[in-house]
Amino acid sequence: MTGRSRLDLYQVRCVRIGTGIIAQCAQDCADSGASRVLVVTSAPIAGLADGLCEALRGLSIEPHIWLGPDGEPTRKDVSDAIATAVTISADFVIGIGGGSALDVAKLVTALAGSPQTFDEVVGIDQLAGRRLPLACIPTTAGTGSEVTPISVIEDEEAQLKKGVVSRHLVPDFAYLDASLTVSKPRKVTASTGIDALTHCIEAYANKYSHPVVDNWALEGIRLIAANLEKACNEPGNLAAREAMLLASHLGGMCLGPVNTAAVHALAYPLGGEFHVPHGVANSLLLPHVLRFNAETVPQRYATIAHALGCPATGDDQADAQAGIAEIERMSAAVGIDRRLSDVGISSNALPGMAAAAITVQRLLKNNPREVTEQDALRIYEAAL
């Protein structure tokens, strides 16, 4: 770790935590002076917004629901949602759903009525400002999108995922309401939970780590170690569900100031070419990248292992390896895919994936150990 001294935190102004707290969102809209609210969500979870829409109407605020796709949103989806916001003259936007719905909602508040186009704001700090107030309500515990300055959208023509990163995308309100996550299938709870774990681990073992962010990352790891299996095995366990939402939120808080590293970079081609869900892609690669990295910074990975609940033996290398084994055990226990071949990737695809991954220097530069194309290929081979 080189570490760093300067840190800039762009925070959500109001975060509300608690079972049933979604009910407060309508009042927050009213207090913000809203009269026409665009609710960005997707068909399978739209029912979770029913009570909120009713509460909005009770306060004389008209909700308009925009239904996005179940999977990753495209540029066309974003254009369509923006057009809807303009048509109804929305003066407030609520995103409710997984990372996809929230990422669309964030871009709507930035681009509705703006002279800037999507193409102009792709990349880092290209966004001129925000046009509308924004509340985000996650229904999965994974991306932490309700707290990040990031939206990721699939450019369907270029067959590429494109990221918009800007402080102006950080929401005004976030609601962590465990009751909204209890209906999630076990598979989604598991893979999104490992995604949150990956955010925390990659922010802690990061070339640009910072003590403030370290504390969030380690707390997120502790919460996931103590609650992921419980949340999977007892879907109605609200305490475990809330702990996972907090961990996801903490992982999201790490993304703005520090961000991720090689696991996310190597996961990119799995999403882009093979349409493997983001959380699954990360969980497939996590132990293999960690083994690669642990040699270089065993002390950081030993601390991660201790946060996972592994005892401190005084031997950092041994502790780091025990931590990686614990992650593999936990992943197996919650039943997520373990190998690239489980998701239909064969060995002849690996060289192309390695060539694609190595272009993601924006994240690879954060990795505590340098990753060459040859290294990426070896990691994919180990994960096959």
Added chain:
Amino acid sequence: MTGRSRLDLYQVRCVRIGTGIIAQCAQDCADSGASRVLVVTSAPIAGLADGLCEALRGLSIEPHIWLGPDGEPTRKDVSDAIATAVTISADFVIGIGGGSALDVAKLVTALAGSPQTFDEVVGIDQLAGRRLPLACIPTTAGTGSEVTPISVIEDEEAQLKKGVVSRHLVPDFAYLDASLTVSKPRKVTASTGIDALTHCIEAYANKYSHPVVDNWALEGIRLIAANLEKACNEPGNLAAREAMLLASHLGGMCLGPVNTAAVHALAYPLGGEFHVPHGVANSLLLPHVLRFNAETVPQRYATIAHALGCPATGDDQADAQAGIAEIERMSAAVGIDRRLSDVGISSNALPGMAAAAITVQRLLKNNPREVTEQDALRIYEAAL
């Protein structure tokens, strides 16, 4: 602990951390569209704002400096600062100083040009909203005022401290710049540091504690245990100074959602009647209140002791007592007053102080053990 499930966090939108980071404040003013900035500070530290004022002028923003008192601010000070903001048509306010300067700056942004008067907003959630954007720059590591929803002002006529508590007082920008704290006298570094420690301890061992806040409190305690003596003994040690600013900030983050308890309640009469500085008053009472509380919730105080660096022996009561002894050792090591008699309080004053303290139910209700007037008197006697 009864604990609680619902938590509402009102956060500073932008927090910047790093030595020299104050330089960024002028650009943030410019980006916010400011043209006339009121800089609220006090004579002994006004020099720390010189570079900032020059940077503002370089961006065609006119700074106007308002100098407050060196000690605790009064209602008259607040009125005067508000009048100045109105006269110069300020469109941005910067507070730079200890808790006193920041508390005045916060009220100026709430009341300048407002139909509400100070008397109307005293208490909890009485403030209708905020009128001006606000940046806070602490020059002491103690109150954490740059992140709290609280302003405390002396009502000179009533001879009482009056608090305004409102989410609208939480600043838009905060800058944690260790270089601004290096010129503080050892005595101030010591007592404000113990004040921050008190915020963390009283939020952690609190009837309304919450896991999210627990994590901030324990991290604050760890940072203070590792850095308070260093910051006192090596005034120019920027790493220790920054760690203390972070701890103070974390302590401040605990105040909005959870707040303090009996130490602060019993410290009130020391400030109001005897004009003992807030940090000193807290540090005089801290070990004695902790001894009183530890009987009831030894497990919480054992965890505090471990965060202070005391080993875990498996005996919570013993660990809790070891933690209290460590706080006394640390207080003695940094040379702050130890006894009420050191600050000129004699035994015949104690019954009146106990009667006054018991009226502060707003904080006493948070205490993990019920405090009667008789208990308060015994605690004062122990501290004499």
